[in-house]
Amino acid sequence: MRFSLTRHRRDDGLVTLALAGDVDLDAVDALGSAIQDALHTPDRIAVVVDLARVTFLDCAGIGALVAGRNTAVSRGHRYTVVNPQRQVRRVLELTGVFTALTGRHPEPAPVAGRAARSHRSRRHRDDQRVAATPSSAGAYASPHR
Numbered sequence: 269m270r271f272s273l274t275r276h277r278r279d280d281g282l283v284t285l286a287l288a289g290d291v292d293l294d295a296v297d298a299l300g301s302a303i304q305d306a307l308h309t310p311d312r313i314a315v316v317v318d319l320a321r322v323t324f325l326d327c328a329g330i331g332a333l334v335a336g337r338n339t340a341v342s343r344g345h346r347y348t349v350v351n352p353q354r355q356v357r358r359v360l361e362l363t364g365v366f367t368a369l370t371g372r373h374p375e376p377a378p379v380a381g382r383a384a385r386s387h388r389s390r391r392h393r394d395d396q397r398v399a400a401t402p403s404s405a406g407a408y409a410s411p412h413r
Contacts, residue, residue, distance in 0.1 A: 269323045271295035273302055281313035288321035291329030299329065303336035313345055320351035325359050333369055 269289040276284040283306040291299060306315045317333060319325070333349055340347030349369040352360055360366040361374045 271298065273298060275302060275306070281311055282316065283309070283312050283314070284316045284318055286318040286321070288323075290324040291319075291322050291332075292324060292326045293328040296328040296332045300332040300335060303332065304339060307336065307339050307343060307345055307347070315340060315345060315347050317347075317349045318351050319349060319356055320353065322353065322356050325352075325356045327363075330360070330363055330365060334365055337369055 271287070271289040271291060271294065273288075274286040276286065278284075285299075285302055285306065287299065289295070303315065303317065306312055315336065317336070337347050337349075348371055349360075352366075352370070357366065357374075360369060366372070366374050
C-alpha cells in the first residue's frame, strides 16, 4: 500500500503525524523530514506518530521513528508512537524499541500452557513407561541418551 502522511497541529503545541500504508525505504525520507520539522518548530512541545493505518514497517521506518524520539529527547519534547496494529507492534517488540517509542511495556506473549503442559506430561509418562519396561540383555534404550 502506498505511503501517506497527514499532519495535524493543535494550538496547545501538539503535532500528530498520522501515517498510512507501507513505511519502508521509499517512505523514510518523507517520514523523517515530517518528524524533524515537527520537532524543530519552536512552539511544538509534543509529537505523536499515529501508526493505526500502517500496514508494513521495515528497519528504515523504525530508524526514522527512533531518530525522531532521540531528537525529541534531546530537545526536551514529548514524543510518542501510538496505535501500532498487530503486525507492526510485533516488529517494534521484536526489535526492542516498542517501550522506548510508545512508553508502554509489551504484553507478554501468550503462553501455550495446555500444549506445553500436556507435552511435558506425555514425556513424563513415556519416561515412566520406558523405565518400567524390563531390559532384555541391555537392549533397552533410555530416552535420556
